[in-house]
Amino acid sequence: MSGPEQEPTKGVSEPGPTVSESEPAVSEQTPAAPESTPKQLVVLSGKGGTGKTSVVAALATLATAKVLADCDVDAADLHLVLNPKRRHHETFISGKEARIIADRCSACGDCMDHCRFDAIRLVVDADGRSVYTVDPISCEGCGLCARVCTSGAIEMLDAERGEWFVSDTRHGPLVHARLSIGGENSGKLVTLVREQAVSLAREIGAGLILVDGPPGIGCPVIASVTGADLVLAVTEPTVSGAHDLERAAELVQGFGLSLAVCINKTDLNPDMAGRIREVCTARGLSVVGELSYDTAVIRAQVEGKSIIEYGGSPVADQIRDMWRILEDRLEEPKE
Amino acid sequence: MKIAIASGKGGTGKTTLSVNLATALAHEGSVGLLDCDVEEPNCHLYLKPPFDATEPVGTLIPVIDEDACTGCGLCARACEFHALLALPGPPLLLPELCHACGVCAYVCPEEAITENERQIGVVGSGLVNGIYFRWGRLNIGEARSTPVIQAVKDLDTAPPLDTVIIDAPPGVACPAVETMRGADFAVLVTEPTPFGLHDLVPAVQTARQMSIPCGVVVNRADIGDDRVDEYCAAEDVPVLLRIPDDRRIAEACSRGEIFAANDPSFASMLQTFASDLRARIHQRVTL
Numbered sequence: 001m002s003g004p005e006q007e008p009t010k011g012v013s014e015p016g017p018t019v020s021e022s023e024p025a026v027s028e029q030t031p032a033a034p035e036s037t038p039k040q041l042v043v044l045s046g047k048g049g050t051g052k053t054s055v056v057a058a059l060a061t062l063a064t065a066k067v068l069a070d071c072d073v074d075a076a077d078l079h080l081v082l083n084p085k086r087r088h089h090e091t092f093i094s095g096k097e098a099r100i101i102a103d104r105c106s107a108c109g110d111c112m113d114h115c116r117f118d119a120i121r122l123v124v125d126a127d128g129r130s131v132y133t134v135d136p137i138s139c140e141g142c143g144l145c146a147r148v149c150t151s152g153a154i155e156m157l158d159a160e161r162g163e164w165f166v167s168d169t170r171h172g173p174l175v176h177a178r179l180s181i182g183g184e185n186s187g188k189l190v191t192l193v194r195e196q197a198v199s200l201a202r203e204i205g206a207g208l209i210l211v212d213g214p215p216g217i218g219c220p221v222i223a224s225v226t227g228a229d230l231v232l233a234v235t236e237p238t239v240s241g242a243h244d245l246e247r248a249a250e251l252v253q254g255f256g257l258s259l260a261v262c263i264n265k266t267d268l269n270p271d272m273a274g275r276i277r278e279v280c281t282a283r284g285l286s287v288v289g290e291l292s293y294d295t296a297v298i299r300a301q302v303e304g305k306s307i308i309e310y311g312g313s314p315v316a317d318q319i320r321d322m323w324r325i326l327e328d329r330l331e332e333p334k335e
Numbered sequence: 336m337k338i339a340i341a342s343g344k345g346g347t348g349k350t351t352l353s354v355n356l357a358t359a360l361a362h363e364g365s366v367g368l369l370d371c372d373v374e375e376p377n378c379h380l381y382l383k384p385p386f387d388a389t390e391p392v393g394t395l396i397p398v399i400d401e402d403a404c405t406g407c408g409l410c411a412r413a414c415e416f417h418a419l420l421a422l423p424g425p426p427l428l429l430p431e432l433c434h435a436c437g438v439c440a441y442v443c444p445e446e447a448i449t450e451n452e453r454q455i456g457v458v459g460s461g462l463v464n465g466i467y468f469r470w471g472r473l474n475i476g477e478a479r480s481t482p483v484i485q486a487v488k489d490l491d492t493a494p495p496l497d498t499v500i501i502d503a504p505p506g507v508a509c510p511a512v513e514t515m516r517g518a519d520f521a522v523l524v525t526e527p528t529p530f531g532l533h534d535l536v537p538a539v540q541t542a543r544q545m546s547i548p549c550g551v552v553v554n555r556a557d558i559g560d561d562r563v564d565e566y567c568a569a570e571d572v573p574v575l576l577r578i579p580d581d582r583r584i585a586e587a588c589s590r591g592e593i594f595a596a597n598d599p600s601f602a603s604m605l606q607t608f609a610s611d612l613r614a615r616i617h618q619r620v621t622l
Contacts (some may be wrong), residue, residue, distance in 0.1 A: 038548075042493065045345075046375055047345065047346060047377075047507040048346040049344060049346010049347060049505075053530065061495075074343075074505075074507060075344050075505065075507075075537075077344070077529075077530040079593050080529045080530060104587065114437070114441075116435060137512055138516075138542065140418070140434050140436065142415050142437075143413070143415055144437055144441060147441060147442065148441070169383035179507070179508055181537060181541045182509055182512035182541065182544075183507075183508050183509070183510060186508045215375070215503075215505055216372075216480075217374045217375065217473065217475060218477070218478055218479070218510065219478035219510070220478075236589075237589060239381075239589065239590065240380060241589075243380055247475060248375075250475050254476060268586065269586060269590065272589055279496060286591010298559055301528055302527055302529060302559050302560050303531060327367075329338050
């Protein structure tokens with residue numbers, strides 16, 4: 001199994017200005033006083049549904065002077081708790097999409113033969129004629145079809161792959177996004193959300209960016225963690241939670257990033273929670289929080305509140321304790 | 336029949352449903368289970384197959400013949416994915432960014448580009464507990480999982496199968512779409528919470544856009560509110576099954592056990608669910 005290679009991955013995500021830069025990245029247009037670079041805390045999990053977003057909502061309630069970034073662009077849920085008021089909205093255009101101009105098509109089929117993504121289909125139209133069309137969900141926008149077409153019948157159009165927003169919430173500004181169905185370039189949308197959050201934080205002098213990350217270990221996850229000051233992995237005491245945490249940890253630690261672990265619903269299976277603690281010790285990771293299984297977390301979500309705001313749950317105090325540890329970890333110089 | 340078990344939101348119970356359904360149907364005929372969540376595969380933790388995934392899965396990357404390359408930079412300009420950087424002399428390849436589309440080889444006037452396999456993951460398959468199981472694993476650090484998903488879905492070496500259950504990755508981005516492609520039915524697993532509902536909506540839209548009939552399984556059916564049911568009724572999406580919030584199921588799951596293997600009433604509920612799906616697919620085919 002090949003380890004993460006630093007150089008190519010930088011290209012995948014191209015994070016905005018990061019704290020690793022020795023000089024504050026102040027653009028020439030803004031000759032303001034030197035600004036401090038905001039710290040980035042990224043919450044992820046490997047396995048989906050372990051409680052990332054509920055934890056982020058709670059941390060958003062506790063942290064002061066921060067910008068929130070929802071990088072789970074595929075299933076963005078943070079706004080459901082934060083009830084945001086949108087103040088900026090933009091279409092996310094990234095890459096290309098092929099379109100066949102029917103009038104010019106000679107129906108030779110060369111495009112279909114060359115397409116590696118099975119994106120060109122021969123379909124029967126309303127008049128009973130066989131015509132070539134592009135399936136936009138399959139098209140990756142490489143442009144090979146347009147190059148092989150001798151009739152000039154294929155045009156490459158800018159592809160809309162989603163939208164992104166800046167909103168105001170009761171816990172500070174939120175940058176969030178929505179990826180189109182079957183969306184390519186989710187990593188680029190994640191990078192854009194993080195860049196917007198960084199510039200917004202600089203603008204308002206916020207010292208922290210709190211990032212809700214996506215599940216998995218692929219493209220959007222790599223884009224979410226690159227350059228983070230601290231990554232918090234939320235897991236649960238199940239065989240799947242433990243397995244997925246290890247893969248996520250290998251990815252994050254492979255990038256040389258600082259990682260801490262939170263075990264959610266820890267009492268669901270105390271033996272498994274113990275095994276996760278052992279795995280963490282072996283990897284040199286500290287478990288910074290263990291949260292009880294409490295249905296109040298769901299009731300809070302139904303009411304559109306964080307568990308801290310909802311109150312009356314041991315989970316609220318456990319997250320308060322965890323936040324104190326995370327704050328200290330964020331103060332430590334980056335490894 | 337090919338049934339994709341998908342969901343917008345992660346952690347709703349896709350894998351739990353997949354492994355339990357496969358187990359409940361194992362005696363009724365030949366059943367296949369494909370774990371297409373190759374970023375975080377979990378089905379093997381429950382089935383405990385006696386084989387690992389070791390067969391390499393590759394994707395094509397360009398190989399540049401440096402003697403033939405004139406450094407014209409056409410390939411780098413043609414690459415929509417910025418996987419080739421034009422430099423004085425031969426271009427620099429960033430393999431993780433390559434989509435294996437073949438444009439660079441096509442445009443090279445010197446025919447200096449050929450393509451070669453680069454390993455990005457593994458697949459494995461075999462019989463376990465009467466189920467034909469196939470799964471894959473993306474190498475850590477790799478960004479694109481779709482070639483591994485396609486390899487898991489490749490049933491060329493599989494025995495004939497009456498039912499194929501396909502465990503999808505969460506979300507509606509390219510990995511989930513690649514998994515659902517070609518399925519006869521998409522079972523969308525959700526939970527009755529605001530997050531569950533919010534992520535169910537794009538999952539339904541995805542299935543519809545792909546012309547795959549879909550229905551909903553509400554897992555942990557009584558933990559939240561009624562908004563998922565209201566949505567399904569308004570959108571005319573059938574609710575196929577409700578799985579109660581049962582701590583015994585959650586605990587069995589947490590230990591890597593298949594609840595249906597030891598609970599005949601749960602298994603029988605899943606068998607009824609499968610016959611209902613079969614009828615729905617049959618009805619659609621004959622319409």
